[in-house]
Amino acid sequence: MARSPWFLGDRVFWHAPDSDEIGYFGMPGSRQGGPVRLYWELGWLGFRSVAAYRTAAISGAITNTFFGFLRAYVFIALFQTRADVNGYSLSDTLTFAFVTQGLAAFVALWSWWTIAETVQTGQVTTDLSRPYDYQLAWLAQDYGRAVYQLGMRTVPPIVVGMIAFGITLPTDPLRWLALVPSMVLAVAISFGWRFGLNLTAFWLTDHRGIASVGLLAGFLFSGFLVPLAMWPDGLRELVTLLPFAGMVAIPIDIFLGKITGADLLAAYGLQAFWAVALLVGSRLMFNAALRKLVIQGG
Amino acid sequence: MLARLHGHGEMYLRLVAAQVSAQLQYRVSFLLQSFGQFVATFIDLVTILLIFNRFPSLAGWTLPEVMFLYGVGTLAFGFSDLLCGGFDSLSRMIKTGTFDRVLTRPAGTFIQVLASDLQIRRVGRIAQGVLALGLAISWLDVTWTPPKVLVLLLALLSGTIIFSSIWVIGAAITFWTVETSEVTNVFTYGGAELVSYPMPIYADGIRRFFTFIVPLAFVSYLPALYILDLPDPLGLPPILQVASPVVAMMFLLAARGAWELGVRHYQGTGS
């Protein structure tokens, strides 16, 4: 039976597995529609949901650029005293200052409570009754969001950084290529983390207080504020092992060319490990939340 | 005139007291959220510590000196954030029609909006500012004289007024654009970040803008020069270092003017 997900209106159809009905568009490799198509559409939905707030994106880009500037000036002043910190030169940190702004938006490093809000408004019960995987559906939407913010929040600060501070982009195509898996995994890690934090809304009426500490931990340990390379030895190694490094620090280091060759594989491995761990972990949390719902009700 | 001020003050205090008591009913929530705020701002402090772990100085400023800037700035911004929540939610008031109600009451729009949204959880940031400033002062080697103490206290007050005025101006712009002017965040949160570091590190244009147009330099940098006996590489007249209160009042007047213009525009065009 062809059924259209509630939020897509009547424009898109997908069919439950084991049915022979034709989907709206056929995707190569998928059975006339089916799950691939569904998640593609969900991603597109996530994109459109964020794209609707164009003014917010523009102001966000302006804020990002401003903070990029501030950070750049601080680094310039700092690097008057020494030329290099653990392989990070001034030009590295300047690039860092502007690119991480966009990266942070890309992985939604800041407060993100969309799912928790659905719990508070009760929208979640409708979402849960949908015939597809709750977590994966949100993950797909998050990728859509990430793509939009990649364009809107990443590009402007970088362009300004190039004009105002002369930062340069990598010329080696292999480096750009190496960046892609890392970025994909970064979103997965960030999503797993945020998904788990949002789920606390099932248990706590005031999840924001506690859960925002979780977000902040991510913020700090991701290497967004201070490049991990600049952290004290010893602490740095520990922090790198945390999931948050995979959100910002690893992608930016690949971008700057600090991670190459075999190290690259290790980096991917670390990111993949955390992506899986967080997705699985938050999924278990989700199951627990469902059980609670069934037992206790809304 | 004094009676009217007293009347305004009393009304303001009562409106605020009502909100505070309503929020305190949810004690646990308040504590958790303040804690969250504290941690959020604490991370900024950690950032400074991490930086100074690697670099001996920032444009000639040592860690305690930068901490001092950061502490003063955070306190000033924190107080303004606590007080000016109402201006931040002006956009919502206009959309829901609540602002119309404000216009039907026999009290100024400014004070009504000022009193409309005080979130006590924002003391988290203030607590963090106290911590930072306390640490800085304990690490610094300052010969405290009465004038210096006075300048510090006035700087905190002036800084609060300057940041508050930015909130007000941002809200006034809302009367024209209706959407929340997120650009205001650049000047408020961005401004808080900016005043944590010595002004000379910024490019000329930016520095001049934030000294003479949006006078953030008067929040922490210039008073710090006086209190910490630091030389001013920019060669500004030394009197400016103690001029924060005057500058703050002028800026506040400008903000009030912008507000009145905004209200008049609203009354002319509706929403």
Place this chain on the structure above:
Amino acid sequence: MAMIEAHDLRKTFRVHRRRSGGLLGLVRRDVQEVEAVVGVSLSIGEGELIGYIGPNGAGKSTTIKMLTGILQPSGGVASVAGLNPARRRLEVAKRIGVVFGQRTQLWWDLPLIDSFELLRHIYRVPSSAYHERLATLSEVLDLGPFLNTPVRQLSLGQRMRGDLAAALLHAPPVLFLDEPTIGLDVVAKARIRELLARINREQGVTMLLTTHDLADVERLCTRLLIIDHGRVIYDGSIEAIRERFGNERTVVVDLEHAAPPLCIPGVVVTRVEGPRQWLRFGRSDTTAAEVVSAVAASARLRDLTIEEPAIEDIVRQIYEHGVEPKRDGDAGTGQDDRTVVSRIT
């Protein structure tokens, strides 16, 4: 002295429309001038309870906003309690109460009594006067049982009564009400209407009532103002409007036996249900007495009722067709003539 007066009030809005989307749309915009209120004049005397109605977008709320000091008029002069709201907003505010049916002015999380206390300080009501007023209003509006309940826990009817009290705490001579019965059930509606009538009667508060519920108007108001397309198209008593525009009446006759539709000059049979027939006629064509005689002459009449045109139907007609009264038999000449009607006093 007229409590609420308006002389040729005008309000023109400049509406910006985006010509195209995107950033360019923010820059290039079509500016359209919308005349929301075009020369509204009215005069409401002390102690009157007036209904102010009109279709959506007619300019009702814009007029009210100008009278309460929310908006500045583009032209003309308003006077409320003797003062110009555009010039002396603060003083006018002290003399008016405003009840918005859809938005409460009470503080959501606080007990009702706390809201009253806050308003006391906002309106600078002296302590003794406040307690006296509160006691009276409490009694009239029966607030006692829930004075200490947080507003968010009140039922809609209770909240409305609370809002009414809040608006009257400072004893304003003028009260503006915008949809005060919206969303209420039948019982609550009746109660609010009764309370409004009582307050108007006992305390002489001048009231201007804006509503879409015409039963409100029918039950409460002696005079009715209809606004449409920014102009007052009717200003007069309810009776007059019925007389002037309620041209048709219907006599419902119950005959002894079912009969084919009666044939009477000037009468149209609109419905037949067994022995009951609905006979519609225009006032200008014949009278009820004549119709009844004619019926009695041609059939055995057992019982009858006479139906007056409902205000709602009259007003709907006016909304749809303007103030030219539709004569019986006119097949929708549809004259959209929104001529300003001179006042019928």
